[in-house]
Amino acid sequence: MISVNNSFYWIPSVGNFPGIDSILGDEEGNVFTIQATIADDHKSPKDRIKKVWGQLCLEVRTNHIWHFVVITDKEQAANGYVMKFSKQLHMFTLGDTHAQVQVWAGVLRS
DSSP states (O other), X not given: OBOOSSOEEEOOOTTTSTTOOEEXXXXXXXXXXXXEOOOXXXXXXXXXXXXXXXXXXXXXHHHSEEEEEXXXXXXXXXXXXXXXXXXXXXXXXXXXXXXXXXXXXXXXXX
């Protein structure tokens, strides 16, 4: 179980959370699960976010706002991810509660 008191940045080992490259938490109570990709389509991040959620201490799981951030190289893909995953992550179960995960995307052009 990972416990945090302040801001944190966590890079899981490759085999732990396929599709989640890192997790960032801030002092304002946000947890950002981050995925960088050049693919035009991906499976839902629900299971991966639940797995990350299960590895964090109870205080972080329940007292933080959850976000999923996709970094990609094409604006069209970024917009598509936000639309697709916003619907999938609007209300789903994290532990015993329903949570809304805010979805963001950024474009890094080469």
